[in-house]
Amino acid sequence: MDMFLLRTIISTIAFIIATNFELCFCGCARAEYEIDGECCPMCAPGNRVYWHCTIDTSTTCVPCPESTYTDEPNGLTKCFSCTVCDTVQHLKVKKACTRSADTICEPQEGFHCIKLNKESCELAVEHTECEPGQYIKQTGTAFTDTVCAGCTDGTYSNGSLTACLPHTKCETRGLTEIKAGTSSSDAECEKVTSVGLIVGVTTVLVAVVAVAILSAFIRHRKHKARCSKKSGVHRTLQEPTEDDERINVADSAEPTLINQC
Known part of the structure; x- marks a missing residue:
């Protein structure tokens, strides 16, 4: 009984080994491809099959034509077309296509x-x-x-900055704030003249004008007074009488002009 069991176990193991051995040789090797029941050697990357192998000959390979490629060992009769980086998809060429590698595309700027x-x-x-x-x-x-982030209080950015800027402090510049800053705009400042200074300048101007007017009035009164005194001693030019006509012209008095005050 023990001998029978031993024979059964040995027969089972032998069957399994024989089956696996057959399976190992029923397919093609890793670097081969199967065609019409034959295992042919693959072509290297950058090449394609021109003629399949036969019992007597190996696979005949040729390089891929321009704008085509194969990037792995293969049994293909036609190479793949190179990828075109589509500008509509916002792509550009990072690495051009070769016989053994496809085009590598990357995004356009922005x-x-x-x-x-x-x-x-x-x-x-x-x-x-x-x-x-x-x-x-x-x-x-x-x-x-x-990646965007919001500005904190007291700072601002128009969206194109890599860091928010602090609002301008108008008072530290001797200016007056006319519009408070926001998260998107700076504070607006303006140079405002002091009310006291405006009043002082206005008062001085009024005083200067008043003095000028008063001075002009005084000069006018003095000039008028001088004219009144002189008017009593001057005579106006008179027409000659009949007696004067008999007097020699050489002895006649010189006419006196009116003082034009």
Whole structure:
């Protein structure tokens, strides 16, 4: 009984080994491909199959044509077409296509990738623009979007700054604040003249004008007084009488002009 059991176990193990040995040789090796029941050697990356192998010949390979590629060992009769970086998808060429590698695309400036295939970007979208009252906390890259953050009290940003700026303190500059700052705009200042200074300047001007008027009035009165005194001693030019006509012209008195005060 023990001998029978031993024979059964040995027979089972032999069957399993024989079955696995057959399975090991029923498929093609890792660097081969199967075609019409034959295992042919694969072509290297950058090449394609021109003729499949036969019992007597190996696989015949040829390089991929321009703008095509194969990036792995293969049994293909046709190479893959190189990817074109689509400007509509906001892409540009990072690395040009070769016979053994496809084109690698990357986002255009101001965009970031949202769909990646291996190392190449397939779709990009524009970076987020920070709004007024926010600053750029983290600048966008080819694979990450812009990160925005709000300004704290007493600071402001128009959305394009990497840090919020403090509001201007008008009083420290000797100015008066006419508009308070917000999170998106700075405070507005204005140079305001002191009321006391305005009153002082106005008073001085009025006094100067009053003195000038008074001086002019006094000069006018003095001038008028001098004219009144002189008017009594001056004679106006008179017409000659009949007696005067008989007097020699040489002995006649000189006419006196009126004093024009």
